[in-house]
Amino acid sequence: MVGISACGLYLPRYRLKRETLFQAMGWFNPGIKGMARGEKAIANYDEDSLTMAVAAGRDSFTDMDRAKIDALYLASTTLPYKERGNAAILNEALNLSSDVRTSEYSGPLKAGTSALISALNEAGSQTTLVCATDCRIGKPGGNQEALCGDGAAAIIIGNERIIATFEGHYSLSYDFPDHRRIEGDKFNRSWEERWVREEGYSKTIMEVFHSILRKYGLHLQDIAKVVYPPLSARDHGEMAKSLGLKPEQIQSSLIEEMGHTGCAHPFIMLIGALEEAKIGDKILTISYGGGGDALLFQVTEEIRELKNRSKLKNQLSQKEELKGYEKYLSFRDVLPKEIGIRGEEIAPTSLSLHWRERKSILGLFGFKCKACGTPQFPQERICINPDCGAIDQMEDYPFSDKKGKLFTYTGDNLTFSEDPPALYGIVDFEGGGRYWFDITDCPLETLKVGQAVEMTFRRKYRDRARSLYGYFWKAMPLRE
Amino acid sequence: MAEGIKNKVAIIGMGCTKFGELWDRSAESLMVEAFEEAITDAGIEKKDIDAAWFSSCFVENNVGKSAIPLAAALKLPFLPGTRTENFCASGTEAVRAACYAVASGACDIALALGVEKLKDIGYGGLPDFSQLRGIYNRLIYPNMTAPGMFAMMATKYFDRYGLSPEEGKRTLAKISAKSHSNGARNPRAHLQREVSIETILNAPMVAWPLGLYDCCGVTDGSAAAIIVRADRAKEFRTDPIYVKALQIAVSPEEEFRYQKWDGTHVETTVRAAVRAYQEAGIKNPREEISLMEVHDCFSITELVIYEDLLISPRGRAKEDVDSGFYHLDGSLPSNSDGGLKSFGHPIGASGLRMIYEIYKQVQGKCGERQIKNARIGLSHNLGGFPANCVIGITIWGNEL
8 A cells, every 4th residue: 555644735924915916016917807816825035945845844744754754856847956956955954864865856837746656656665755846936917926826745655654545647748838937037938828728727637637537437426525726716616617526526726825836736735635534535636737647545544643634724824914015026036126235245155065064054953962962053073061072972963843942032134134124043942052043934023032933944045146045044933 | 370461561652543434544544643643652663663463353355464464554674563353352462462472571662553444345334244254154154243143132131131122222322322422522533422312212223122323333443552561661651551451251152052151241251351350450340440441332232241340230230320330420431432332443443442542541631531540441342242252351550
């Protein structure tokens, strides 16, 4: 028996109301009024598809010991590096072993389910963490801008503790060029929407849906829930009619809650379906983009053992509105700002140093002194405890999952920040260890000495002159 | 404990330029001015100098590394020369090195000179730290500035002692108002005007809870000292000042890496102060010190220094602030020249500027801001941040 062992997901904290988009750009494109409903999840200025994948991956460890993971697949159309192991960075940040086999899936939006199928086909002999993530941006005033949301999900595929068994799949590959980006493109280009909807979205989903039912001798009524991505809110509803689904068979598209999260979207919808599924339910998950995949799962009794079966519900409710369209554009690097000479100063990154210290930088590993037991960051040879001072008595100690208390903090208006004031403070970790970190995902006014914080992997800087993204960990208020 | 430096050397001449945003002055020009004043004051000539120590810190890209910028500016004739750098405490380091050399007998007359030319950077505040803290630290330190790092101490201090932000900020504002009041009486100060408490409280926020007037000026300037053996000092002038203590302490960074430091004091100051009082033979600093020049880079820094120098009781500096204990006419005037806040903070020169004020006060030459019966002066120079810094403390007296 192979299938899904655990799930995790990540939605960024901010939401942008589509009404805000319409108010800003409706003068230019009145046509977006029809989409001006609900909101979309948007990444903070220090997030990208890779940092969100890290958060989703970590979220899946509630139900799986990370030491059991043999392979790590990362699927996205918006990975930060074209050449350099995005999945290797993910692997380090997730504190996985360096002998985990990493692989990346990209290109069409079905890349997420492609990765999932690969993992499922190999699940007899290995446990694979599949992370799907996207952070796509549409041009200001366009439909894509209203549609796309940011988010990530992680599904662990294996052969033990299966919460949903894999019953089979059907895949189609078409060069249906509805969207495209090439080298240097920030935004998607697309062909006429009516054509995309009628010739692409509707026909492809229909074909893959009927094909998998036929392949496995199933009928519509055998399926408890059908997961398929939206094109828009209305198209998702129309599609249900075409497929002949009853209302209870339709998995909510989440378009009005978070937008279309690209490769991650079928994953997040599937997690939503699993949260409400009954034992024995068959769930059909369909992706669309460059053809489409259909995957059939059946829920097992093991689902009762999940530590948290309301991750999606929780994350949908933990949100804050990002007010201001200009701030959104700025966060996504669409709006050039006057950042001043201080903001333009970026010191070079030493990559040999980065390699040497990668466990600390990407994995937030410190040391624990074997002589006195003091956890400490970063990794240095002499114990920081003034009453100890032992030399070379250190063992690796991961801080990324440790909670802490905010020892003190400030909000700095002098330093350059994409979202001033820059928040930072000193964190005292539970179990020992103290260090100073940037703080993110909260306003200054909410911070308090002694408040509970947790660590989050973020993009610390972007060095355009040298084509580098610098990643490190920040503190943020403890998410419930 | 070692025998120490007490009474071994003396300062016989000092110079200090006007501090400020000196757009029309180069570092070279400032160095020449401070040097000229110092040797004229000492009654010596350039050829009498045996060795030189040069302090500069942040603007080495403008001024240049090494002691060469000093030797080149002053045209020192192939003298021994060394640059000292210890962040904002660099100026005290130049004095310390010169004093040690003279005390050892390696040279008879030594020059210590500090300079900083901050206003050629192109933006306000100190140069961005991203280039200055080591490449590994840059990747893992927060996106910090000096105001933010000191602001964190204010946050913690307010929290620990139950001060609301309003109460805390009002206490700090009194310190800044005092500095401005003193600076207004100093023709060489960067900022020479009185500022009201309300203006201070209503100023724009720089790093919460510190506003604009909680932060010192970013300034150009230079200062210099001529140092000789104590037993020869009277050959040059009747009113030299004699060294009583020179202490430096450097943080091993346990403050922010180990859960012990309380975040409401600067441990490095306490360590340096205890050693300095011991070296100087001072038992009760609150009574024995006549004046002090302390590193008020931020108002919170000065508040905490009062306690760390063991003058105000722990957690109760506010009472001394409220009572005017540290005012010009108080029992122990602090920063009679306006301090970093109003005199300004040209990093490499600040440690020397503090000693310059002590020197002039002890000699009774401070006019409107003259402190009565100024005999023993203490300078406190901080380089770095509360949680990891260098502290230089010097004590000087008018008698052997």
